[in-house]
Amino acid sequence: MSDLNTAMVEKYRNSFLKEVEANVEEGEWVKMCMQCGVCSGSCPLGPYWEHPPQEIFMMIRAGERDEVLKSTSMWMCTSCYNCIVRCPRELPITHIMHGLAHYAERLGIAPRQNPTRKFALMFWDNLSKTGRVNEPVLGVGLYFMNGIKEGIRTALRMAPVGLGMLRTKRFNPFAFLFHRGCKGKKDIHKIIRKARELELAKAAKFGG
Amino acid sequence: MADVKIGAYICKGCGLGERLDTQALATIATREGKAAFAKEHDVLCSQSGVDMIRKDIDAGEVDRIVLAACSRRAKTDAFGFDTVAVSRCNLREGVIWTQPDTEEARELTQEMAEDYVRMSCAEVKQMIPPHPNELAERNRHVLVVGGGISGLTAAVEASRAGYPVTLVEKSGALGGWAAQLWRRVPTRAPYADPQDTGVAELVAEVEADPGITVYLNSTVTRTSGAPGRFAVDITAESGGTATENFGAIVQATGFTPYDANRLPEFGFGKSPDVVDQLGLEALARAADGGAIKRPSDGKEVRSVLFIQCAGQRSTAKGHLPYCSGHCCNTSIKQAMYFKDSNPDIDTTVLYTDLRTPGKGEDLYRSGQRKGVIFTKGVAQEVKPGGRGLQVRFKDLILDQEVEVDADLVVLATGMVPNSGVDIEAALKKEAAGAEGGADGEAAADADAAPVQEVSILNLDYRQGPDLPKLMHGFQDSHFICFPYETRRTGIYTTGPVRRPMDIAQALEDATGAALKAIQALENAALGRAAHPRSGDLSYPSFHRDGCTQCKRCTVECPFGAIDEDEQRYPMFNEARCRRCGTCMGACPVRVIYFDNYSIDTVGQQIKAVDMPEESQEKPRILVLACENDAYPALDMAAMNRIGYSAYARVIPVRCLGSVNSIWVTDALNGGYDGVMLMGCQKGDNYQCHFVKGSELAHYRMSKVYDTLEQLQLEKDRVETHEVAITDIQRAPQLIEAMAETVKRVGLSPFKF
Numbered sequence: 001m002s003d004l005n006t007a008m009v010e011k012y013r014n015s016f017l018k019e020v021e022a023n024v025e026e027g028e029w030v031k032m033c034m035q036c037g038v039c040s041g042s043c044p045l046g047p048y049w050e051h052p053p054q055e056i057f058m059m060i061r062a063g064e065r066d067e068v069l070k071s072t073s074m075w076m077c078t079s080c081y082n083c084i085v086r087c088p089r090e091l092p093i094t095h096i097m098h099g100l101a102h103y104a105e106r107l108g109i110a111p112r113q114n115p116t117r118k119f120a121l122m123f124w125d126n127l128s129k130t131g132r133v134n135e136p137v138l139g140v141g142l143y144f145m146n147g148i149k150e151g152i153r154t155a156l157r158m159a160p161v162g163l164g165m166l167r168t169k170r171f172n173p174f175a176f177l178f179h180r181g182c183k184g185k186k187d188i189h190k191i192i193r194k195a196r197e198l199e200l201a202k203a204a205k206f207g208g
Numbered sequence: 209m210a211d212v213k214i215g216a217y218i219c220k221g222c223g224l225g226e227r228l229d230t231q232a233l234a235t236i237a238t239r240e241g242k243a244a245f246a247k248e249h250d251v252l253c254s255q256s257g258v259d260m261i262r263k264d265i266d267a268g269e270v271d272r273i274v275l276a277a278c279s280r281r282a283k284t285d286a287f288g289f290d291t292v293a294v295s296r297c298n299l300r301e302g303v304i305w306t307q308p309d310t311e312e313a314r315e316l317t318q319e320m321a322e323d324y325v326r327m328s329c330a331e332v333k334q335m336i337p338p339h340p341n342e343l344a345e346r347n348r349h350v351l352v353v354g355g356g357i358s359g360l361t362a363a364v365e366a367s368r369a370g371y372p373v374t375l376v377e378k379s380g381a382l383g384g385w386a387a388q389l390w391r392r393v394p395t396r397a398p399y400a401d402p403q404d405t406g407v408a409e410l411v412a413e414v415e416a417d418p419g420i421t422v423y424l425n426s427t428v429t430r431t432s433g434a435p436g437r438f439a440v441d442i443t444a445e446s447g448g449t450a451t452e453n454f455g456a457i458v459q460a461t462g463f464t465p466y467d468a469n470r471l472p473e474f475g476f477g478k479s480p481d482v483v484d485q486l487g488l489e490a491l492a493r494a495a496d497g498g499a500i501k502r503p504s505d506g507k508e509v510r511s512v513l514f515i516q517c518a519g520q521r522s523t524a525k526g527h528l529p530y531c532s533g534h535c536c537n538t539s540i541k542q543a544m545y546f547k548d549s550n551p552d553i554d555t556t557v558l559y560t561d562l563r564t565p566g567k568g569e570d571l572y573r574s575g576q577r578k579g580v581i582f583t584k585g586v587a588q589e590v591k592p593g594g595r596g597l598q599v600r601f602k603d604l605i606l607d608q609e610v611e612v613d614a615d616l617v618v619l620a621t622g623m624v625p626n627s628g629v630d631i632e633a634a635l636k637k638e639a640a641g642a643e644g645g646a647d648g649e650a651a652a653d654a655d656a657a658p659v660q661e662v663s664i665l666n667l668d669y670r671q672g673p674d675l676p677k678l679m680h681g682f683q684d685s686h687f688i689c690f691p692y693e694t695r696r697t698g699i700y701t702t703g704p705v706r707r708p709m710d711i712a713q714a715l716e717d718a719t720g721a722a723l724k725a726i727q728a729l730e731n732a733a734l735g736r737a738a739h740p741r742s743g744d745l746s747y748p749s750f751h752r753d754g755c756t757q758c759k760r761c762t763v764e765c766p767f768g769a770i771d772e773d774e775q776r777y778p779m780f781n782e783a784r785c786r787r788c789g790t791c792m793g794a795c796p797v798r799v800i801y802f803d804n805y806s807i808d809t810v811g812q813q814i815k816a817v818d819m820p821e822e823s824q825e826k827p828r829i830l831v832l833a834c835e836n837d838a839y840p841a842l843d844m845a846a847m848n849r850i851g852y853s854a855y856a857r858v859i860p861v862r863c864l865g866s867v868n869s870i871w872v873t874d875a876l877n878g879g880y881d882g883v884m885l886m887g888c889q890k891g892d893n894y895q896c897h898f899v900k901g902s903e904l905a906h907y908r909m910s911k912v913y914d915t916l917e918q919l920q921l922e923k924d925r926v927e928t929h930e931v932a933i934t935d936i937q938r939a940p941q942l943i944e945a946m947a948e949t950v951k952r953v954g955l956s957p958f959k960f
Contacts, residue, residue: 017581032576034562035584035605058605061581089573 016063023202025099029091033057039083039093049073053083053093056100069104075116077101106199118145130181131188137176214332215270216243216325217261219252219277219299227304227314228321233276236322240816241329243274252277253286265292272332276325279843280835280860290745293335293804297328298858301846306940307854316854319826323817323857330816336803338745341735343782345436347455348372350725353428353664354626356384357711358703359460360410361718362725366458367419371726374421374452375414376428376442382411384462390492390545392711393537399570400577401548402541405711423450431457432668434769434783435698436732441666455729456698458721459675459683461664463623463704470526471519474619475590480504481597482590482617484518485538492545499549502596502616511554512546513599513614514539515587516562520622530680532622534710537568539620540575547578556581556612558601566712585610590617625681625705628664631672667696671768675699682707685899690739692721695767695899697738697784698728737787740836740897741862746802747782748791754799761791761800766865766899788898789866793908798870807868810859814871817857819879822959827855827881827950831943832867835860836897838886838931841939852940853947855881863887864928865901869908872926873915879959881950885909885928886939895932902930922953 020027033054040052050073051059059068074097083093101117104110110117119142126138143158144151165171182188216237218230234246249257252275264270272293277283280296287294299321307317350366352359355377363373381387391402414420423442429449430441438454468476468484475482480503483491491500499508516536520528536559543555557580564572576582585601592598594613603610663673675694678684683701685693692700702721703714728738737744750761761778762770769784770791778791792800798807810832820826833839839860845852861867864887875883887902889895896902909928916923927946931939 031579031581032573034572034576035582055605058584058603061583062603062606062610064606 016065016068017061019065020060020100020103024096024103026092026095027099029096030057030060032089032091034089036088038086038088039091042082042086044080044082045076045078049076053097056097066109068100069107069109070111072111072114074098074101074104075111075114115145128188128192130179131185132180132182134175134179136171136173137179212242212272212333213270214241214243214272214274214329215261215264216241216246216274216276216329217252217257218246218248218325219250219257219275220248221251221253222278222300223304224277224299225250227309227317228299229318232318233321233325236325237274237276237329240326241274242333243329244270253283258286261289265289271337272335274325274328274332276321276328279839279846281840281843290338293332293337295328295332295335297324299324301843302858305846305849306842306851308851313854316826319818320854320857326816326818327813327857327859330812331809334806334808334812338803341745341747341782344733344735346733347436347438347453347729349374349452349454350722350729351376351428351438351440351452351454351457352460353457354384354460354462354703354705355379355382355422355424356460356462356703356714357386357407357410358462358714358718358721359384359458360414361715362458362460362702362722363414363420364410364417365719365722366726367417369722369726370419371455371729372419372421374423374442374454376423376426378425378427380425382414382422382424383407385465385486386711387411388486388493389489391541393534393541393566393568393571395567395712398574399567400574402544428664429666430668431665434732434781435728435738436783438698455732456725457665457700458718458725459665459694459699459701459705460703460718460721461626461628461701461705463625463708466519466528466621466624468519468619468621471619471621473589474515474518474587474617475592475597476619479590479592479597481615482619484619484621485535485542488542488545488616488618492542495545495549497549500546500616504596507615509546509553509615511596511614512543512556512616512618513597513612514543514555514557514618514620515590515599516557516559516620518587518619518621521560528622528624528680530622530708531563532708533563533565533713534708535620535622536563537565537571537710539618540564540568540571540580542618543575543580544578547575547580551579554581554614555579556583556614558583558585558587558599560584560586560604566710623704623708625683626664627677627681627683627705628674629661629672630677630681631674632676634672665699667768669696669768670762670771671765675701686894689895690897692717692724693739697767697769697786698725698732700724700728732783735782737785739786741787744787744804746787746804747785748780748787748789748800748802750778750780750795750801751799752777754797756797758796760794760796764794764865764900764904765791766901786898788863788901789861790863790898790901790904793864793866793868793901793904795868798868805862805866807870810861810871811874813859814875814880815878817880819959822955825955827947827955828879829853829856829882829884829943829946829950830875830880831856831858831884831886832861832864832871833858833886834864834888834902834931835862837888837895837933838929838935838939841931841933841935844933844936845940848936850937850940852943855947855950856943863896863898863901864905865896865898867905867908869912869915872909872912876916876919876921876925876956877958879956881925881956882946883926884943884946885926886931886942887928889930889932919958921956924949924953925956 020030037054040046040054046052050071077097079094081094127133143154218233220230230248237243237246274295274297276297276299278300279298303321307313348371350371350373352363352375363375366373386405387407389405392405394403425445426442429443433439436455441449441451443449465486502509521531539557546553546555584605585603587601589600596615597617600611667673675683675696684706687707694701700721702718731738757776767786769781771779773779872883887905890903906928929942
């Protein structure tokens with residue numbers, strides 16, 4: 001028997017399913033999928049997924065750990081909630097997808113160049129710093145996500161929109177320098193630190 | 209027929225009075241129809257109308273009545289006169305509701321109504337008023353063949369209803385396969401865990417019931433007679449034979465598990481660790497709630513894989529083509545045997561389509577909650593290797609070949625019905641043998657299902673020792689339209705011999721069969737027909753003088769009601785008869801008749817129609833419509849005011865199988881321009897209430913075309929159609945199409 005095959009045999013045990021149940025948000029629902037495929041059929045981005053949700057669930061049960069966690073699939077989810085609404089087994093599919101993406105990121109094996117991932121990280125860093133999103137920084141930062149040249153071009157193209165927002169007081173340019181954040185900034189940092197501690201302790205059980 | 213006293217009653221309600229000249233109809237009834245009198249009434253179905261008729265009947269004024277009102281399917285409660293012969297003349301649905309209410313249409317509408325009055329008078333004149341059946345016998349005793357869970361339930365249910373039961377079981381113990389189960393699929397909320405089988409309680413109830421006599425180690429060696437008077441020999445293995453009489457029979461002979469040795473690819477027989485579902489039940493019983501051990505080395509099972517649809521739902525040679533219905537739920541239940549004792553045991557159910565009837569969806573969900581893994585895939589091979597067995601399968605979701613190890617493999621094999629001798633195959637073989645062709649034999653071998661060839665009922669019927677099979681060896685008449693109704697009246701099959709089913713379904717099914725058996729013996733006691741002409745008192749007789757002993761009636765009777773006596777004349781077992789009249793349609797010398805339905809009751813209607821001269825250019829189209837589907841479809845069309853040609857004359861027939869070709873030839877000779885036969889769907893998916901009636905009619909009509917040629921008539925003038933009860937739009941369209949055809953080919957040259 002080939003090495004790959006031996007690995008397959010081992011992986012077709014329930015271990016990855018158990019890992020997902022223990023570590024992924026709403027992961028205990030994965031075993032309840034009945035493979036009807038309604039989620040995959042309902043997803044507006046379905047055709048662009050590497051593995052649609054139905055397949056992801058089957059792969060988890062089949063123990064295909066790397067293929068699932070390194071996949072770009074769950075990063076495609078736009079949280080439209082079509083799948084949750086339609087799932088006859090009432091699986092919280094959207095949440096599971098985000099849970100899987102987050103778990104992969106925690107383990108450090110998420111696809112690095114995925115734009116959704118990049119945006120999610122920027123958003124999180126921006127938000128967690130002060131407890132409130134600094135919109136000018138996030139928005140402009142997004143322009144420069146793929147390099148300075150493209151950033152300048154996008155910024156110039158968006159300038160009229162920005163000016164319009166400025167006129168109607170929808171945009172505060174001083175926030176670039178003086179972002180106030182929320183009142184309980186320190187408490188929020190405490191909460192986040194504790195949550196991360198718990199997560200890492202769990203993840204350590206299975207290793208990256 | 210000197211004492212024929214016909215009374216005609218003409219209704220003026222529902223618009224009949226306004227649309228028709230009822231006085232003219234009354235005159236026709238008395239002058240042409242030879243009715244003693246014709247009375248008109250404003251609303252015939254009202255109390256005063258019914259009282260009027262009842263008074264005449266009670267006074268002995270009439271013994272045959274014509275009710276010229278609505279369809280025979282309407283107002284049956286009001287017009288239920290069961291001591292006189294009744295002809296329902298359909299003026300409402302048949303005439304005024306299908307014809308336009310205009311001044312121009314008035315003449316043709318009136319002509320139509322007059323013809324129907326003539327026809328009804330002619331029909332009723334040929335009918336014999338109903339009289340009690342002197343052959344009828346009451347026997348309240350029910351025989352149940354088979355002591356499995358279906359048979360036990362049927363026995364208990366019949367006994368609880370107050371009917372004594374005799375139960376015959378081939379083996380030495382009651383309970384059947386269900387008694388060999390460790391637990392059963394749950395029947396109580398929340399439908400989440402396996403539950404006790406309940407077989408022991410059921411067996412105890414049967415044994416304690418003084419109304420139930422049990423014969424163990426016994427078989428039925430001869431069954432003769434008819435509903436209400438079956439005589440059955442019950443022979444014990446040791447040799448003694450008892451003969452008992454029964455009113456009705458329930459056959460609950462169940463199934464045999466499919467022989468898993470026929471699945472060498474799954475390693476059954478090669479490794480003791482490959483078992484079928486019953487094999488696993490035995491292991492679970494041995495474990496008695498503890499860890500299940502694998503047979504080869506007694507090691508505790510750590511991983512088990514269930515292969516669904518093993519040797520079934522497959523077209524491969526020797527496999528079962530059908531789904532046995534219970535196996536998915538059973539496998540989920542069995543996976544729980546492992547998960548409940550130790551959640552760390554890997555249990556995988558390999559399925560292609562998980563089918564969980566009843567409350568099985570809840571059980572499925574519970575199985576998933578307990579951690580049973582369901583994998584959609586097709587098993588390809590099971591072979592020894594690794595730590596025990598290696599299973600190779602194709603994952604259908606991920607589209608890849610996979611190999612896994614398992615300590616134990618369970619094959620979900622199917623049910624093979626214990627339905628005895630295949631009497632139709634025997635006939636086919638006989639026919640093939642008579643032709644001396646080797647092809648026939650080869651063909652018979654190819655689709656030979658793995659069935660035992662030992663008769664169960666040993667029927668002393670001309671048509672063979674067991675019940676005819678419907679599909680794949682299961683004995684039924686129609687799984688959906690007429691469940692339980694086998695083609696042998698008074699004998700009802702139940703449980704997996706009828707169709708594949710699980711315990712819950714078998715319990716319900718057996719209760720139904722017990723009630724059917726009771727209904728049949730009570731009907732037989734009153735000399736009444738069973739389904740679908742339930743309550744009909746007439747039965748077929750024949751004029752011995754004319755009979756040529758051609759045996760067509762005995763062969764074509766779908767219900768095996770006709771045997772042959774010592775002199776080779778047909779012998780009608782009236783209680784076995786369903787009153788379809790297929791024998792009447794078959795008889796080439798037309799000697800078979802019912803009191804209320806005969807060659808003449810229809811033949812004289814055909815002749816009674818007033819045939820206009822050719823110059824009047826009014827064609828006549830005869831429609832012979834099956835009373836079960838086509839006639840109601842036309843009635844419903846009328847209710848929706850969907851009209852059809854005023855030249856059509858519709859006569860309901862019991863079944864298209866009862867249509868004797870003489871009616872068609874007489875009609876054509878008599879000047880009809882077109883003849884239409886409307887029956888039910890035929891073939892494998894037949895809807896004919898009498899199984900073969902429609903098919904036989906189609907076959908017989910193909911012979912009528914020779915007659916047409918002789919008469920030098922166009923073939924288009926005779927049409928046979930399959931009409932369903934739902935064809936409300938289509939049935940009138942077919943008549944319209946025939947009217948067009950007649951217009952195209954011209955009027956019949958046989959008008960006088």
